[in-house]
Amino acid sequence: MSYTLAVHGGAGTIRRTQMTTEQEAAHHDALRLALNAGTAVLSEGGTAVDAVARAVTVLENAPCFNAGRGAVFTHDGRHEMDASIMCGRTLEAGAVALVEHLKNPVLLARAVMEQSPYVFLSGPGAMAFARELGLPEASPDYFFTPLRHEQLQQARAAKKIQLDHSDKFGTVGAVALDLHGNLAAATSTGGLTNKQFGRIGDSAVIGAGNYANNRTCAVSCTGFGEYYLRGVVAYDVSCLMEYAGLSLQQAAERVILEKQLALGGDGGLIAVDAQGQVALPFNSEGMYRGWARAGAPPVTAIYEAE
Template identity: 45%
Template sequence: MLGGQVLAQDALAVDSPKWSIAIHGGAGTITRERMTPELEAQYEAALQNALDAGAKILADGGSALDAIQAAIVLMEDDPKFNAGRGAVYTWDGANELDASIMDGRDRSAGAVTGVTSIKNPILLADKVRTESVHVFLSGKGAEEFAATQDIETAEPEWFETESRKRALERVKAEQLSALDVDHKFGTVGAVALDQDGNLAAGTSTGGMTAKRWGRIGDAPVIGAGTYADNRSCAVSATGWGEYFIRVGVAQEICTLIRVHSSREPVICDEDQIPSGTERAYPCRLPGNIEPEIAQAAADYAMDEVQALGGDGGIILVTPEGHALYSFNTAGMYRGRATSEGVNEVAIFGEVLAGEE
């Protein structure tokens, strides 16, 4: 698999405070031939800015949830990515936005789909997680809920970009599919481990060009495009959403890691049990999850996607801070940073410096 076996550097020191973050800005037919040096530099700078925003929060002792939201908001606001501003157009010429977020401590989650006026959908997804009794809200109802939560909105002009308009025009004029004009899946996402040992994952997207009939991809679907569990991993996906939903990619990876670690979960101390949880709550697995186990789980899930006919990629962080990637496309906009001093971004399929 292209992009498989992309392992983190040496494991983080077990006895020191540690943190880790990985981000993505989409995967697809991303090659040097399709990109000018100027555009490559712009994407690298955008990825680095998002990575730095999340890393700073983690380095300062902030939460994984805050770190991933900080990184994703910057990418939602950047028209180079298919999320928030710069989202692709539906068949009817609108921008419909999806996002989801998950807390690995208690597996609380929030998601929104089909919103059209929310400036940063990832922030609304988190409000669904924390301020409602629901997990998944859609369309008008999600926007009505946003109005009760002081979530910033934006006019349609904020989301519009000429390149996305041209892509829609090509699909209609030349009777093309979205894959003919979307050489990359521009979904954005982030996963993180904070110094308290908690994991979080988030994903945001505009979907696929010329999508119709209220189509929903994997990005807002908990277990497909986003999943986080302190016992195993945090995952955010990007790719051909229908296939990621069918495989249940994000949860599949975390479940494989948990099962193949062959360890019984450690039960939380009383002060670690999430509020409202009445039973003994499994916090994590004892010992270390080897990066090879996590990588094999990620590659297996991506092989399943490919076997069905889909493509894309994932980012993953383990409780030990291993930051991994797996993708079966020519490239994936990606980056990672850790408390051990790793700080790097990449676009194309070649292995990053220092990776095995």
């Protein structure tokens, strides 16, 4: 048995002409750091859950992605973050939504899975649990970035809700197969710029934006959350494998390139199956992504023709 890890940092309208050399390098560097962190866990016999939690923590710490430190602003200038994690061996899962001030929401999601009788916590209750556990928090200044603040001003002026930046969906995620043959997936997001009314997207919803099952695959999604919720996207990939006999690539492409397009949903997903095969389909112009296998150097990519 070998190991496999894949990560993503969002999908959307990502064009070379809109990216500076420095921006490209920053995204590649962050993806590589996440891959290195996750594969370090896997190569030493760590679990898939350990690996995806570690990889997503690294991505949450990178201000260039819409999760953790780089989370976008809500309409009233706050940061409301969502995250989830799932173990393919046990089908246990943990999720949190509308958490504030928390440096790494994925760690709280994992704590919900492993240290509580629940699956999904939200808002003040989730934060009370985080504080009971002593998980690291930060002041609003930690989450403030000039780019995110500018996006909020633009969205307010246009009186619209924005999907991250220039239609980039900056949600982050990781999927892994460990040396023991177990799968796991984790996803984290800052949501939508200028969002209101306690909106929750797919990233925190098990089966929509995140899913893992040793019988089939592990999936982490990034895209227009409302469509991914309606399509139950992550679970749909697993179902097409389990009940229709499709391969991972066939199932992932059916969901993203056909079913989501028919609904009107932009974005993509990353997935790994029980044999270590990887699928990274997206129907947008780009997706920040990377993958690594035992004995091979990590690969990162942004644009479609890579």
